Amino acid sequence: MTSSVQAPPAPSGEATIEQPKRGFPWGVVGSYASIIIILIWCLAPFYYMTIMAFRDPNYALDTSLLPRHLTLSNFKYAFNTTNNHFGRSLVNGVIIGTCVTVVGMAVGVFAAYAMARLQFRFKYAILGAVLAASMFPGVAILTPLFQLFSNWGWLGTYQGLIVPQISGALPLAVFILTSFFTDMPWELEQAARVDGATPGQAFRLVILPLAAPALFTCAILIFLSVWNEYLLSSVLYNGNDNVAPPTVALAKFTAGPHVIPYTQTMAAGLIVVIPLVIVVLLCQRRIVSGLTAGGVKG
């Protein structure tokens, strides 16, 4: 601290230009090289998926890494209903995802507020219990739920696919929102109260607009996690293609016996992924902050 105060601006400026003097700019080259390596790691398989989705099925095993034999027939096949119910599954995915997100958020937001803002007994015990609930592997609740739902006639219904997934969505909502709420400038609420707002008004007019981006981020993260879920859905949909989510439809994507529909599956996969990629690109900053804030689960 003291040295930086004493030092005149000139030497400190010298210190920063010191590095590039060493001749070959290793720093810059290394920096670009590392960016390229990471980009290849992340994008190469995705790129391959994209070119395969547009490749003529007759050339499915052409291992060329360039887009060749282009066609749109794979996408047409993806929505063909003779062998698959992929189109329907997208609708199901949106229905299930929306319901789980809404319930998870609606319940979790209150708990998160209490966790972040209020002092009460058993706070950490409850937080620990929520954490423990999120740590149970899906199979731990799957077996009894399968039996219960089969007694209730819930197998292969929307409610049968929605309710179990709240077990993952709710803890996620509580964690992410707790951490967001803890970081919010609550002094403003205090200020509004001082200015004569009722607690309700302070919440509605000051806190809610501030919290909206956090709520939005949390909703996206929950929706993504539900959209990606496979274990519970693949068992509880119980063969009813009318309620199956996209992951399940994709896993059993077929072109009839003895044919492996490589290119067609990639087209369907791309349709599942493209909305996610768009969301991720649009909200990357928020998603990253949500992920690191929650620190939980991928």
Place this chain on the structure above:
Amino acid sequence: MSHMQSVPGGVEQEALAEEKELVEGYRPEKGRKKIATGEGRLAFFLVTPTVLLLALIVGYPVVKAIISSFQKDRGLDTATGFFNQGGGFAGFANYKTWLLQQCPAPGGGTVKCPPGTLASEFWASVGFTLGVTIVAVALETVIGMIMALMMHKAFKGRGIVRAAILIPWAIPTAVSAKLWQVIYAPGGVADSILHHNIIWSEKWPARIAIVITDTWKTTPFMALLILAGLQGIPDELYESAKVDGASAWQRFWRITLPLVKPALAVALIFRSLDTLRMYDLPAILTGGANGTSTLSILVVKQIQSGPNSASALSTITFIFIFACAFVLVKALGASIMPRPAAKGR
């Protein structure tokens, strides 16, 4: 060096003290207790729905699974020769089937589970689940650390990298399993890049394929969490270390690693928990065949043929996972509890 090591703790404590002051500065000392009781009641109403819902959706099924794991499955009663409806106390029989490989024998008693039964796969899948977790998480941690350091250093193109890094994370595991299935296809692109025709459905290639796919998808996520930790390290520390003559290697081991450790530990623990309960990837990529059956796959296969026995296995699975979590938390000295009062640090 010594004064440097004292710096991180000092900075953190100072920040904590500041936070405490901020939080406590809100309300006057006097009416504290009164407010606290009111807060308690409000908190009760706010938290109850979450607790109830989780008790219903998680707690109840888990307890029910534990209870039914001690009951008999329906099936041919080998002692009487009649078909029984299931139910009835079975003691630890279901657990013994899995853990001790004691399958019911014709004519009563038990025999060692014959090959081909699900029970006989149990220990192999414990081994595989554990092995895949150790290898994949180790790879993810090391490569994730390297990636995070690269991103931290890179002054240009950080936005692009961050967007790219989210793509493997955002791709659903089911899709990524299908994608890599195409890559590993016989005569597919993996073979052509490696110039070898690998039979990826064989035991070890299949296992390696699962590790590669999982590492591809989750390393970027790991890197992201580690990067967040890196960004919390003040630059002054590195500068003063440089002035003191510390080499880049020393700076990494003495500053970066200790200070990023909390973030790293949390990421590592959650990744391990996730990998231990892995289902989608092997289920879709290999169908759990050829020694790639995880514990979760085994449970799902068992559900149809004997739910009570499946309950025993799922109970074993979650106890196993919790035990691993406990060991990891103890070993890494990490606090995985989100700490709302300390800004989630």
